[in-house]
Amino acid sequence: MSSSNLLDKMIEALQVMPGIGPVSATRIAYYLLDRKRTEGLLMTKAVDEALSNISLCPICRNYTDVENEPCQLCSNARRKEKHSICVVETPSDVMAIEASASYQGNYFVLHGHLSPLDGIGPHELGLEYLKDRLSQERIEEVIIATSHTVEGDVTASYIASMVKKFDIRVSRIATGVPLGGELGSVDGNTLALSLNYRRDM
Amino acid sequence: MSSSNLLDKMIEALQVMPGIGPVSATRIAYYLLDRKRTEGLLMTKAVDEALSNISLCPICRNYTDVENEPCQLCSNARRKEKHSICVVETPSDVMAIEASASYQGNYFVLHGHLSPLDGIGPHELGLEYLKDRLSQERIEEVIIATSHTVEGDVTASYIASMVKKFDIRVSRIATGVPLGGELGSVDGNTLALSLNYRRDM
Numbered sequence: 001m002s003s004s005n006l007l008d009k010m011i012e013a014l015q016v017m018p019g020i021g022p023v024s025a026t027r028i029a030y031y032l033l034d035r036k037r038t039e040g041l042l043m044t045k046a047v048d049e050a051l052s053n054i055s056l057c058p059i060c061r062n063y064t065d066v067e068n069e070p071c072q073l074c075s076n077a078r079r080k081e082k083h084s085i086c087v088v089e090t091p092s093d094v095m096a097i098e099a100s101a102s103y104q105g106n107y108f109v110l111h112g113h114l115s116p117l118d119g120i121g122p123h124e125l126g127l128e129y130l131k132d133r134l135s136q137e138r139i140e141e142v143i144i145a146t147s148h149t150v151e152g153d154v155t156a157s158y159i160a161s162m163v164k165k166f167d168i169r170v171s172r173i174a175t176g177v178p179l180g181g182e183l184g185s186v187d188g189n190t191l192a193l194s195l196n197y198r199r200d201m
Numbered sequence: 202m203s204s205s206n207l208l209d210k211m212i213e214a215l216q217v218m219p220g221i222g223p224v225s226a227t228r229i230a231y232y233l234l235d236r237k238r239t240e241g242l243l244m245t246k247a248v249d250e251a252l253s254n255i256s257l258c259p260i261c262r263n264y265t266d267v268e269n270e271p272c273q274l275c276s277n278a279r280r281k282e283k284h285s286i287c288v289v290e291t292p293s294d295v296m297a298i299e300a301s302a303s304y305q306g307n308y309f310v311l312h313g314h315l316s317p318l319d320g321i322g323p324h325e326l327g328l329e330y331l332k333d334r335l336s337q338e339r340i341e342e343v344i345i346a347t348s349h350t351v352e353g354d355v356t357a358s359y360i361a362s363m364v365k366k367f368d369i370r371v372s373r374i375a376t377g378v379p380l381g382g383e384l385g386s387v388d389g390n391t392l393a394l395s396l397n398y399r400r401d402m
Contacts (some may be wrong), residue, residue: 003263003272003295007252013247016240017229028218030293031266032248033255034312039217040252044245046214047233050207051241054234061236071204092231094204111235188206 007033047147059133061126063091073098079106083140085133087159089113089147097145105143108133113151114158125155127162134166141169148175208234260334262310262327263292274299280307284341286334288360290314291346298346306344309334314352315359326356328363335367342370349376 007029014025057064057071064071073079073094084105088094094107110125122128133139142163146152146169156172163170176194177186186194208230215226233241233341258265258272265272274280274295285306295308311326323329334340343364347353361371377395378387387395 002366003258003261003274003292004251004255004266005273006247006255006266007264009247010251016233016237016244018232019225026215026293026296026308027220029251031219033290034253036217037252041249043214043217043343044252046207046210046250048245050205050211050230051245053239054205054207057204060204063208065205065207072206073204090231091204091234092227095227142360155374198214 056109058129060107061129062094062107063113074106079104080137081187082106083138084143085130085141086143086145087130088145089152089155093145103143105141110146110155113146113149113155115151122158127159130159131162134168136164139166139168141171144170144172225386257310261329262312262330263308275307278302280305283307283336284339285344286331286340286342287344287346288331289346290353290356294346304344306342311347311356314347314350314356328360331360332363334371335364336397340367340369342372345371345373349374 011022011025011029014020014028015022020028053065054063055067056062057074058068059070059074062071062073068151069075085108086097086103086105087108087110088097089110091109091111093158094109097103097107108130110127112120112125114120114122114125134142142159144156144159146159151166158170160170174197175190176197177183177190181190212223212226212230215221215229216223221229238282253266254266256268257263258275259269260271260275263272263274270276285304286309287298287304287306288309288311289298290311290313292310292312295310298308303325310329311333313321313326315321315323315326335343343360343362345357347360357373361373364371375398376391377385377398378391384392
């Protein structure tokens with residue numbers, strides 16, 4: 001307990017953030033109080049605005065600022081020209097792919113994966129919206145970038161069979177040894193898949 | 202860049218906190234957006250209230266909730282009975298001593314140490330308020346708990362000579378080998394002081 005109730009409440013509240021325990025929360029609280037009150041207040045304002053106003057893009061279901069309006073990526077006309085949709089599990093996957101600067105088309109964010117035991121079916125992943133896009137837009141390829149877990153694989157298979165009905169090419173991002181990875185430090189399953197999926201040179 | 206301006210601003214703003222870089226800030230932002238919007242909003246409210254309202258206790262200069270009112274520690278009558286003041290550099294030092302449950306008296310927080318080159322003199326540390334307490338309250342001992350650095354030592358000497366004029370006992374917390382510390386892992390200066398300050402058994 002410190003000398004101030006407000007300070008105790010602040011330290012407790014900061015612990016809602018992942019990776020922030022009592023020690024870091026205390027350090028953050030004293031740092032902001034001692035030296036960065038103005039910046040700290042601007043921070044709470046920015047977080048408040050983001051948490052209150054960010055909604056899902058009606059096209060790709062990624063995060064967007066204005067309700068019922070397409071996000072920055074979907075409203076970029078140049079991206080539409082690529083006629084491809086990359087399907088990912090989370091908004092942070094979109095950010096990771098964008099950071100790699102290796103993809104220029106559009107996205108569709110599932111916000112999870114199929115998991116019947118948890119009550120997560122095609123409807124919860126918004127797959128009817130993906131269907132709408134496949135029938136209404138001119139899409140030439142759907143790239144599935146779900147993670148390589150049991151649930152990710154099941155989700156990928158489900159979406160692949162859905163896309164094939166529209167006679168559209170479906171692909172899945174490659175599995176294999178990471179760039180710069182030493183073979184000794186790669187797990188056996190990945191190595192097996194990497195051998196299986198070998199390419200001719 | 203993500204798909205949302207508000208999200209980008211949130212990620213940048215979160216980095217005002219110490220130890221939070223771009224990667225942690227992104228992780229925190231997505232976590233709050235995906236799963237803890239309500240808790241995140243309560244967090245910003247608590248931080249906002251603390252940063253806007255916490256001021257310094259007029260008696261000990263530690264953090265307090267209500268302006269110009271004594272803090273929880275100073276308004277605790279039982280602590281006054283001990284007739285001692287522990288002088289520390291920062292509010293987090295008070296918290297550390299309180300957590301050790303080894304001290305029952307009152308405090309005085311300097312919010313720094315003497316550093317003439319940085320323009321920090323006795324006035325900046327509020328030492329006139331400490332003087333007022335020494336002349337007005339019944340104080341039997343002043344315990345100096347500034348850190349064992351050059352600046353901490355200078356500050357301690359200055360305060361000690363100030364207190365002695367009031368004919369009040371001055372002490373400084375002990376220096377030595379930490380509890381459970383192996384001699385091999387303790388620095389040479391600490392070890393030398395520990396030998397120097399040895400106690401009869």
